[in-house]
Amino acid sequence: MNQTSNNEFVVEMCSIKKSFGAVQALRGVDVELRHNEVLGLVGDNAAGKSTLMKVLSGAYIPDEGDILIEGKKVSFANPMDARRQGIEMVYQDYALANNLDVAGNVFMGREVVRIKLGPLGVLDYPYMEEETQNLIQRLNIKIASVRQKVERLSGGQRQAVAIARATAFDAKVIIMDEPTAALSVAAIDQVLELVQELKAQGSSIIIISHRLEDIYRVSDRMIVLRQGRKVSDTPVEGDIHEFRERVVAYMIGARDDFAEELVAE
Amino acid sequence: MSFADDVRKLLRENIRDYGMFIALFLIILFFTLATDGLFISPRNLVNLVNQTGYIAVLAVGMTLVIVIRHIDLSVGFLAGFLGAVAAIAMEQYGLPVIVVIPLVLFLGILAGRLTSFMVADLGIPAFVATLAGWLGYRGALQLVTRSTGTIIITNQAFNDIGNGFIPEIPYASIMPEFQKSTLIIGLIGIVIFVSSQINNRARLKRQNGEISSTGMFILKLLAGSILIGGIAWILAGDRGLSWTAVVVLIVAIFYHFMTTRTVLGRHIYAVGGNPEAAELSGISVKRITHVVFGSMGMLAALAGILFASRLQSATTTAGTLFELDAIAAAFVGGVSAAGGVGTVIGSLVGALVMASLTNGMNLMGIDISYQFIVRAIVLAGAVIFDVTTRRSIT
Numbered sequence: 001m002n003q004t005s006n007n008e009f010v011v012e013m014c015s016i017k018k019s020f021g022a023v024q025a026l027r028g029v030d031v032e033l034r035h036n037e038v039l040g041l042v043g044d045n046a047a048g049k050s051t052l053m054k055v056l057s058g059a060y061i062p063d064e065g066d067i068l069i070e071g072k073k074v075s076f077a078n079p080m081d082a083r084r085q086g087i088e089m090v091y092q093d094y095a096l097a098n099n100l101d102v103a104g105n106v107f108m109g110r111e112v113v114r115i116k117l118g119p120l121g122v123l124d125y126p127y128m129e130e131e132t133q134n135l136i137q138r139l140n141i142k143i144a145s146v147r148q149k150v151e152r153l154s155g156g157q158r159q160a161v162a163i164a165r166a167t168a169f170d171a172k173v174i175i176m177d178e179p180t181a182a183l184s185v186a187a188i189d190q191v192l193e194l195v196q197e198l199k200a201q202g203s204s205i206i207i208i209s210h211r212l213e214d215i216y217r218v219s220d221r222m223i224v225l226r227q228g229r230k231v232s233d234t235p236v237e238g239d240i241h242e243f244r245e246r247v248v249a250y251m252i253g254a255r256d257d258f259a260e261e262l263v264a265e
Numbered sequence: 266m267s268f269a270d271d272v273r274k275l276l277r278e279n280i281r282d283y284g285m286f287i288a289l290f291l292i293i294l295f296f297t298l299a300t301d302g303l304f305i306s307p308r309n310l311v312n313l314v315n316q317t318g319y320i321a322v323l324a325v326g327m328t329l330v331i332v333i334r335h336i337d338l339s340v341g342f343l344a345g346f347l348g349a350v351a352a353i354a355m356e357q358y359g360l361p362v363i364v365v366i367p368l369v370l371f372l373g374i375l376a377g378r379l380t381s382f383m384v385a386d387l388g389i390p391a392f393v394a395t396l397a398g399w400l401g402y403r404g405a406l407q408l409v410t411r412s413t414g415t416i417i418i419t420n421q422a423f424n425d426i427g428n429g430f431i432p433e434i435p436y437a438s439i440m441p442e443f444q445k446s447t448l449i450i451g452l453i454g455i456v457i458f459v460s461s462q463i464n465n466r467a468r469l470k471r472q473n474g475e476i477s478s479t480g481m482f483i484l485k486l487l488a489g490s491i492l493i494g495g496i497a498w499i500l501a502g503d504r505g506l507s508w509t510a511v512v513v514l515i516v517a518i519f520y521h522f523m524t525t526r527t528v529l530g531r532h533i534y535a536v537g538g539n540p541e542a543a544e545l546s547g548i549s550v551k552r553i554t555h556v557v558f559g560s561m562g563m564l565a566a567l568a569g570i571l572f573a574s575r576l577q578s579a580t581t582t583a584g585t586l587f588e589l590d591a592i593a594a595a596f597v598g599g600v601s602a603a604g605g606v607g608t609v610i611g612s613l614v615g616a617l618v619m620a621s622l623t624n625g626m627n628l629m630g631i632d633i634s635y636q637f638i639v640r641a642i643v644l645a646g647a648v649i650f651d652v653t654t655r656r657s658i659t
Contacts, residue, residue, distance in 0.1 A: 080547045095545050097538030099605035100531075108535050109546030111528045119529040119556075126468060 009071070010035050010204045011173055016055055016065035025051040027228040028065070033173060038195065038205045040215035040236065043225035044251050049208045052225065053175050057089040058082030069172065086172030090162050090179060098151035102143060103132040105150055106165045135164050139197055156187025160194055167198060174198065175206045180214050192218055212244050224250040231256045272481065280654055285598060285614045288647070292618060296625030304625055307503030310496070315427060315575060317620040318509040319344065319568040321613050323591035324598070325520050326564035328612040329557045331595055332537040334604035335384060335391035337558065338588050339398025340565040343376055345584025346406040347566045348573030352416040353409060355423060362422045370566045377562020378555060385554035399588070407581060416579040427575030430504045431511060444505035451497020455490045462486055509571055513613075516564070520609045533557060537605035593640075594619050597647040618643065
């Protein structure tokens with residue numbers, strides 16, 4: 001790998017292929033994510049967006065293709081591997097334990113101990129609670145107390161906790177799978193503001209969404225997938241109506257920027 | 266805010282936590298009045314604790330099993346069977362107690378791991394897997410006691426676990442009418458209680474968390490101290506603390522600490538709250554399932570030892586329906602069948618509530634059929650209370 005790509009991209013995915021039986025979910029997809037960039041990933045159902053992100057987050061192992069993190073080739077056997085390399089995923093259904101408090105969820109699976117005793121290690125509550133407090137203050141999340149149980153939070157607050165949790169451990173890339181699905185209008189605003197805040201603080205983010213207006217609002221660049229292929233890779237610009245029309249044209253197959261590659265194959 | 270308002274606010278916000286203690290207090294008060302103080306006499310209190318012991322130990326293990334959304338129906342007969350194994354090991358093979366107890370506890374862990382193998386590795390619902398265990402251990406118990414019938418245990422050290430009392434401090438001649446060792450344990454208990462409460466409050470204050478007023482806090486400290494001190498005082502005036510009570514205390518303290526302060530405890534509750542999320546966070550749900558059922562098996566073995574020791578024998582029907590008593594105790598104690606919710610202390614109080622009802626109604630000479638109906642009402646009432654108060658908060 002040369003020095004320039006090392007500097008420019010935080011993630012490069014090169015001709016990723018993944019099949020499930022006879023179904024080719026991904027047919028050679030290239031994706032690059034620059035440092036401090038928000039990338040929107042759109043496409044119809046079964047276009048391969050979730051599969052692609054599951055490959056990046058270690059949930060699926062690709063049949064072919066390479067993943068490079070800051071220019072270095074990596075391979076993930078499971079989500080913990082990916083997480084250790086700085087890839088964090090925010091799942092659609094929040095993936096929170098409602099019976100635990102906010103701090104407990106942020107540190108779930110990564111508890112900090114005061115006394116090391118293996119599984120009987122003694123939890124360092126003051127440290128974890130303080131760190132969580134700093135985190136939600138930094139991200140401007142409005143939660144009364146880090147000791148509040150997650151089941152008592154609103155949908156928007158829960159999503160904010162899920163996102164905060166992903167950012168808590170110096171993530172290089174944060175992947176958000178439909179972060180605004182199933183939220184009220186006010187809560188959607190809250191989450192999008194959080195995404196903008198994260199970008200302002202230097203995070204690199206990939207967002208999957210069905211809601212084109214959300215992608216339009218927060219993304220720098222957008223990739224459209226269709227039937228397991230990338231059909232568009234363009235900056236987000238123009239007014240929203242023009243943007244929407246353009247995206248839909250790619251999603252339904254009326255336009256395709258990479259058709260010649262398909263022919264070449 | 267006036268003091269009375271403070272009390273009301275505290276009660277309203279913590280009714281779920283304090284509800285059970287209040288219920289237990291009312292039950293004790295009622296039976297004390299109804300039996301002219303017989304209920305609270307040292308002899309009966311010792312009896313009550315020793316009767317509750319084996320169910321309490323099972324309820325602690327059952328709490329964790331229910332927290333991770335499973336159930337264990339096999340523990341009653343497993344306890345009975347392992348009690349019989351202990352009796353046979355001592356009476357027929359002449360093994361010393363010091364070998365028999367660890368051996369039986371180890372067998373308990375193995376039995377628990379067998380269950381968790383079926384549940385976690387083979388994916389069989391815990392209800393079915395442990396129902397099979399219920400049948401199997403029942404058969405095993407009958408098999409090992411078939412030739413002998415009830416096995417009388419002659420080992421004094423073993424029988425002391427269920428019937429004996431902690432020794433007096435040698436050469437302590439002051440206050441001859443009280444057992445000093447029990448008083449000292451009570452005193453240590455008060456010191457631990459007060460210091461942990463003060464620590465906790467200081468931590469909350471540092472983090473600008475909500476704390477109750479100083480008056481309320483002192484009242485709480487006083488109430489707790491009087492309760493611990495009072496029980497120690499009553500017991501010390503008789504024969505002192507029973508070994509069963511010591512065993513239950515050790516189990517309670519260890520499990521309370523494990524569930525509230527350690528990584529393992531946190532992982533158990535995370536798995537109970539959202540198994541998928543826990544797995545995605547790198548917590549192995551399988552491993553937690555193995556640990557929880559393994560601990561349940563070990564506690565079943567301990568319950569078997571306590572019961573056999575108390576009866577000074579292993580009977581052919583030992584352990585019958587223990588599992589349902591333990592499950593009832595856990596639910597009375599605030600464990601939620603949906604998983605993720607429930608505390609060790611809650612289940613212990615639940616066990617004490619159910620045992621107090623039986624004990625008190627026995628003292629009053631109430632017909633056994635009414636006893637079952639009263640306990641049914643208390644169980645249903647406790648869970649209804651739990652569900653409705655939870656709904657009003659969220």
